Amino acid sequence: MGEEGGGRSCGTTRELQKLKQQAMEYYRENDVPRRLxxxxxxxxxxxxxxxxxxxxxxxxxxxxxxxxxxxxxxxxxxxxxxxxxxxxxxxxxxxxxxxxxxxxxxxxxxxxxxxxxxxxxxxxxxxxxxxxxxxxxxxxxxxxxxxxxxxxxxxxxxxxxxxxxxxxxxxxxERKELEKNLGDSTALSPQLLLPPPPPPPPSKKKGQKQGKMETSAEKPIIPAEPPEPVxxxxxxxxxxxxxxxxxxxxxxxNPLYLNIALLKHHQEQPEKLTIPLLMVSLVSCGKSSPGKLNLMKEVICIPHPGLTAKQGVEMLLEIQKQINKAIEMSPPPKPETKKSHDGGKRGQSKGKYEVMMGIYKNAAEMVDLYVDLINKFPSIIALIDPFRKEDSEQWDSIYNALGSRCYIIAGTASKSISKLLEEGSISILKYSGLIIKHTNQTTMSDLVEITNLIDGKQLIAVFGSTEGESSDDSLVDLAVGLGVRFIKLGGLSRGERVTKYNRLFTIEEELGQNGTLGFNEEHTFFYWNEEAEKAGELPEVPEPIFPTEVVEEHAKL
Missing domain, CATH: 3.30.390.10 (Enolase-like, N-terminal domain)
Structure with a gap:
């Protein structure tokens, strides 16, 4: 007993001496007495x-x-x-x-x-x-x-x-595979041993000629891709x-945008940070809007790069007032008259884009329509989702025709960030840029990686918000910290949107006060059409009524 007690006492003494030695080294290394x-x-x-x-x-x-x-x-x-x-x-x-x-x-x-x-x-x-x-x-x-x-x-x-x-x-x-295997085992039945009944003959619609089906199926329509599983x-x-x-x-x-910038630039603080240009929805052409235009889903205005974000919003608010007055003064639309036997017209619209009420164009014809649109309205500097993502051939065609005169941007036509990173490539379609959103399993590291990929390909990153947004304004800090070119926040209404616009004003003011507000010299799209006009590529047309650049987003119907 005494020997065990003596050994334990000796061990405790050694431990205390070791702790004292560590404390002395810590005090000496950190010079604590001098600091005190x-x-x-x-x-x-x-x-x-x-x-x-x-x-x-x-x-x-x-x-x-x-x-x-x-x-x-x-x-x-x-x-x-x-x-x-x-x-x-x-x-x-x-x-x-x-x-x-x-x-x-x-x-x-x-x-x-x-x-x-x-x-x-x-x-x-x-x-x-x-x-x-x-x-x-x-x-x-x-x-x-x-x-x-x-x-x-x-x-x-x-x-x-x-x-x-x-x-x-x-x-x-694994759970889905197990459910599938269980379902297959319980679905076995003696009826499966019987030969399947012969398929019924193709039904012939009333009034339909025999050669009608052959001529209408000239080119198969690429079916829409299933939505990515979430x-x-x-x-x-x-x-x-x-x-x-x-x-x-x-x-x-620190403000959040600074920490995001440090994360993107490997913990080195950039000398300048830029404010992304605003994409502001001024006219919604959806079902509930009195100014319905089937060619477009939204008309979006972008303030001139020389304006501050606050000045741009003030100008757009004034334009919004004028648009609302014009819509209120316009005559109500005529009620639609029901037409019988329009099954042929409905069949005609299959796989086509409805550009006006009852007017349908196939994907190839839409390329010519967009070219005419840009010729008539040179202030259109971007088209968002001009086609379905399945119409990859037409994405190539419109990019080759208009890529030097306006931005071709993929929104819903683009894959999710996680899918793009998984495949290691963002050039699925031919476009000038794409809209990225912070949703689902997207981490801060993923946002840095995807914007680095976009920058490396010299494409445009547009940071967008989803429809089910909240009053959390963090996505504005993400956009500034990541250094994206544009930010798409929606219209100038609703508290959850206005909160984000106000946050952008605050960041712009902070950067201006501490001398780190930079100007993105890559905002040169307003020179494109001027150069084209000098080269004689564009017809002479009157200036548009809006003093801002316009983006039109196509609705796929």
Missing amino acids: EELLNSTFYLQPADVYGHLANCFSKLAKPPTICKVVGKNVLDGLGLPTLQVEIFCTIQNFSKNICSVVIATHFEAHENTSPELVEAEELERVDAVSTAVQWVNETLTEELRGLVPSNQAEVDQVLRTFYENKVQEDK LCGSMAIGAVSLAVAKTSAVLDN
Whole structure:
């Protein structure tokens, strides 16, 4: 007993000596006595509370950096009153847990026109399931996976999120395969042994001639690609990644756009940051609009690059007033008269684009239509989604015809960011640029990677918002930090949009005050048509009524 006690006492003494040695080395390396002496000398005439404050600041620099201790997911409402995901980050700072920030992510669900009530109800249930699954992921597994990580290490956080997501994708794949195998085994029946009945003869429509079908099927129509599958709950990945980036910015006392810029430029602060040009929707040509034009979905104006963002919005608001007056003064549309036996016309419209009421053009004819449109209105500097993504041949044709005179931009025609990164290529179609959005499993690292790919191909990046957006203005900081060329926020109405416009004004003012506001010299599109006119490539036409550049977005009907 005595020997064991003596051995334990000897071991304890050695441990204490080792700790003392480590403490002495730490004090010597950090020169703590000198720091305390300087601090006491500098605070001799201060109040005791101030002295303690200075001491606290001194020792806080030597303390352990803040680490994530808890991640909380909540079900909240977006700008349309529909459920979406909110994420809060708690960090341990000097042994205390503190709520640092929260973000709200927009969902990928979009409003569809002329949708049946059954499909609307099914999508609502899918949305509820997606949000509740994301909340569960955040509150259970992700908060455990991220506990103890430093928020400033965005790459490590995003790697944890990516691994978690890949595991969920694999689990979902295995579950579907199991369900399929079970379904195949239970579907076996003696009836399957009987030969299948012969197919019925092709039905001949009344009044249809025998040669009609042969002539109408000259060229097969490429069927629309199925929508990319979205894993239920995947919005948790993008939301947590953004929340951690915002947490790091708050702890560093930096704006979010600066931390995103540091992430993009490998932690080297760029000398200048630019404000992306605004794409502002002024006329919506959808079903509910009195100014319906089937050729277009939206008319979008872009302020001149020489204006500040605030000046551009003020000008566009004035244009908006004039547009509203013109629409109110226009005569009401004539009611449509129902025509019988129009089955032939409906069949004629299959695979074609409706440019006006009852006027249909195939994809090849649409190229000529766009060329005529640009010739008549040189201020149109961009076309967004002029074709379906399946009509790749026409994308090549319109780019070759108009690529030097206006931007050809892929919006819905582009694949998702995760799919583009997975394939390692963004040149699926021939275009000038594409619209990127922060949704689903897109992390901050993914946004940096995709914008680097776009920049490397000398294409244009447009940062856009989804329809189910919230009042969270983080996407404006993302656009500025990533250095995209344009930002598409929608119309100048609704609180969730106006909040983002106001955030852009604030960032522009901050950059101007600290001398880091730069001008993007690549905004040269307003010279294209002038050079074309000098070369005699364009007809002489009167100047457009709008003093701003116009973007028209085509509706695929």
